[in-house]
Amino acid sequence: MLMVSFGQIADVLPEPVLLVSTDGSVVAANQRARKELGGAVEGQSLFALCSDDRAQVEELLKRCARVRQPTLGTLTLAGGRRYRVEGAVVRPSSDGAPAVVMLRLVHEQAALSAFVELNRTLDHLRREITAQRRASQALDQQREWLRVTLVSIGDAVIATDVEGRVVLMNPVAEQLTGWTSGEATGRPVAEVFRAVNEATREPIENPTVRVLREGVVMGLANHTVLVARGGGETPIDDSAAPIRDAGGEVIGAVLVFRGIAERRALERLAEQRLADLVVADRRKNEFLAMLAHELRNPMAAILTATTLLHAPDEDPEAAAYAAAVVERQVRNMARLVDDLLDVARISQGKITLRAEVVDVSLALRQAVETSRRLIEAGRHELHLDLAGGVLPVRGDATRLEQVFCNLLNNAAKYTPPGGHIWLSARGDRDEVIVSVRDTGVGIPPELLPNVFDVFVQGDQSLHRSRGGLGVGLALVKRLVELHGGSCSCASAGAGQGAEFVVRLPALRGEAAAAGAGEREPAPPGERLRVAVVDDNHDAANLLAVSLKRWGHDVAVAHDGLEALALVRATRPDVAVLDIGLPGIDGYELARRMRRDPALGGCTLIAVSGYGQDVDRQRARDAGFDHHLLKPVEPAALMKLFARVTSSGGAPR
Template sequence: MLMVSFGQLADVLPEPVLLVASDGLVVAANQRARKALGGTGAGRSLFALCSDERAQVAGLLKRSARVRQPTLGTLTLMDGRRHRVEGAVVHPSSDGAPAVVLLRLVHEQAALSAFVELNRALDHLRREIVAQRRASQALDRQREWLRVTLVSIGDAVIATDVEGRVVFMNPVAEQLTGWTEGDAIGRPVAEVFCAVSEATREPVENPTVRVLREGVVVGLANHTVLVTRGGGETPIDDSAAAIRGAGGEVIGAVLVFRAIAERRALERLAEQRLAELVLADRRKNEFLAMLAHELRNPMAAILTATTVLRAHDEDPEAAAYAAAVVERQVRHMARLVDDLLDVARISQGKIGLRAEIVDVSRVLQQAVETSRWLIEAGRHELHLDLAAGLPPVVGDATRLEQVFCNLLNNATKYTPPGGHIWLSARGDGDEVIVRVRDTGVGIPPELLPNVFDVFVQGDQSLHRSRGGLGVGLALVKCLVELHGGSCSCASAGDGQGAEFVVRLPALRGEAAAAGADERELASPGQRLRVAVVDDNHDAADMLAVVLRRWGHDVVVAHDGLEALELVRSYGPDVAVLDIGLPGIDGHELARRLRREPALGGCTLIALSGYGREVDRQRARDAGFDHHLLKPVEPAALVKLLARVTSSGGAAR
């Protein structure tokens, strides 16, 4: 039975296999062994089949008879071929019978080739394993880089599978949608990313739906709003693209979006600024047309008056009227220029106030006197209601008078002939409240919010007769706010008149009483020695005439070098110097005069057509005590000369 079993099993093996008794007798051999031995081999002695020493063969049989696991050795057959042998016991010795061992013979060259091939295969396998490990590591690194990138970028990212279910969300997407990645994974993306049209509030198609359907890059239309999980809304900008497999097939989609609330706010601001610029440009063009109109009117009156003045000997009364016309029109033009310059200075933060304790009643009365000719020309009836004991305010009396003159002039211009104007003032707690009301044309509701803007007027028609540049009320607002006050306007509409209200902080208690003695109207005072220097002969000579009428001694020069010698020899109390002089200009003339010891008490007054703060500072640096803007207001010059009189010298 053993022989049958061995033959059936061993003949299929590719190597020679022998069954050998431990005493060396070959019991059986498979087909390969019989071929290698040149016969059946059975019944022959292994010692006779091998060329090895008997002890070596016996040692191999002895070792093999003791182990069940193969033991290694070598045998050289009689044909000289050396074989590697694996031997193990298959039937141990018993009852004195020898053990039977199985010997598997592998030709040494074939074994070497197999070993080499095995090593080659193992090396290839090792390289494959290393390559796969590196590929896996590279893939892991790429995945980590992608994950870190998607987590750290400022845009929100949602990735889906081919069915449109969420497989990834970065923290920005979590923040914007209100969904956590754990809650969103596996859900339809349309449930997590829900967008509506900002204009219609209707849902818009989720971009990933079209991406998965058509495989194209898709972005939502502008003005899209993301509805968060909690119901909040965020304006967004987004796009979506397909994720493709190795064969180019769509295996998912990625959605990238960002919040654009700040950008949308900037866009709205830009649109608002553009509208404001368009409006400002329109107002500027209207203003230039009004400016030409306003300047031509007084120039026409002045030109006509000069014709009358040339023939004043024939009709003294007409000459006097013409002179009054010239004065009135020059004052009007000067006021237009002053208003424009004041608005420019205030808008640039370059205007300053000469702060003092101001009697509001006196300022209002002076404003009425200044505007009276315009009120009378319009045949209006002025109603004054100034409460007794009005508290004083801290401010610039000249600027406050300018405020109330502008309000009165505005009421006069926009009230039809024969109308009524009310000017009232009263104290109310910590405020002084001044109201100017009229029965004029009123203010349309659409214009009322912008009535204090620059270059705004109610009547823009070419045949309007009210005049002005549209800067008066803007100047009022700016000056009142510089005094810490406020102004407002009310009107019931067209034809219903208007009321302007000015509120100023009142000065109470001891501070008001302490300043009461400081409020007194300046007067020409005592006789002074005055030098007038101006290269415009008419301007210099006329100013000299006015000063002489006030009782002062006056000398005149028309250039800088002439003035230097004249002032040195004359020794005036006051020198009124034009800045733009030939020879040496007014600044250099002032510096040289200040170096004269004998003129240390002389008050220097600058005359200039430039009234910016930098111009005033330059005059102060040159040594001037005061700076007056052309054309000179006689009242302002009276006040300066009175201060020189009271101080007995320079009023620096």
């Protein structure tokens, strides 16, 4: 083994290193310590060199004197520089003489290691090695000092002779390579230190080979994996430098390396997240472009229809067609917004299901009626196979109808005119299986794994005409999963059609019969006194016209204070209130109405463009009985009005 003194090893270290007796006297210091402390410090008191409390320094020295493994602590020098300290005993106390400990000082703002500085000073180390031949007792002491120094270094160190055989290893090197120092000594370093390229898995040239051959310093290698004796692998950074004699001849090499598994894992995670962000940003941009496209189309149709309605020579047939266009396009826009809100609610865990026993066949037939207009517009032939005896499921009938409707709409949109769509339902043990199959454009294999992701579509070109925001299938998947089911997709490829399958847990026996008759149709409505409050004059007046045509007495107001006076004067049975009102908003208007005993029987219906759960809760807290999203479906209002007449007042 190569024998060296404290100065030979300590002077090559980039951090200040001190040998200090437990009485505080500095026994020795390396070059870095003398440089940072302003000159020779041997013989000085460590207590005088530090600005820390004396008792704190004494306690640190005592702790270091107890063990030969590194003990951690901190010191603040008189100049105010704060250091992290690693200390261990190098000579225990004996015959009344104080123990001597080695303190390695690492500045808190400094790098954890400085291998370049270590490599630059290795020549000095080599010159000192050959000059040291001392008595046996002195050699044993130097050997122990060297061992403690290497133990205190957090990096792995292997030294070789000129033939590349291992002559020295520290414990960190033993841990990383799987070799003990005794087993490795005398073996070729390439046998002990085996490394491969992380990407190619090809063996790399051992750094010490080139160091011994050319006498050069090898810098840090990239993407290197150390293969341990037992087969374990550790990503590392490594460097090597030659050891020279007094004449400059290379007589050995020193290899320094460290494990960087945690850093490499963080790098890979950062790379993956960056890639995910790039994909998410691309999808976001595509989504915004699609959203603009999808909103401009119905707006263009609505604008054209309103122009036709304002034509001086208005044709009743053309006017009816224009009105139908406006209604259809507004419904399309509302559906787009509802889909987006539903996906957001589910993603945030804010959607709840109205659990009931659901007849799947009935839900499928209702979905067919909802989607029929789109199917007929594409001149598709719909084939139904709704086997009798399909078991019911527990869930939200409205949401399940939404699932099936989205799948039918998807098939209709992506099937060329004159195609075929098959809708089937069957029972399989404890499941109900619903299938929607088409002869449409199909799905490329590379898109299949992501077809249920938000904002994913097969055709992203600007001339796309089938429409949609890429949220329908994502909504289907998440709603089905909320029902405890699953959904899948299969396609033979582009132009080969596609099949979507929904599996739902079925109910049997008493559980299936428990919900029979839960959904009853609302009774027909009667004449009511209605107050309509909205600062949008067109919206308020059009709603008033519709309600009057249904046979109700309607009064209109356009701000909160005007509305308060109106309802106190007319005492309506129902008040349809916009939330964003001038004067006082809809929430405050509702609170004031609830405090008036004369209005206690009035049913309050909130109408808002905000439909998150927090908005609905805020409406309930203000005293509203119901909360509807804009644009309001006339059928939804009729249903609520029917409940008012059947109960004889507000259903609170």
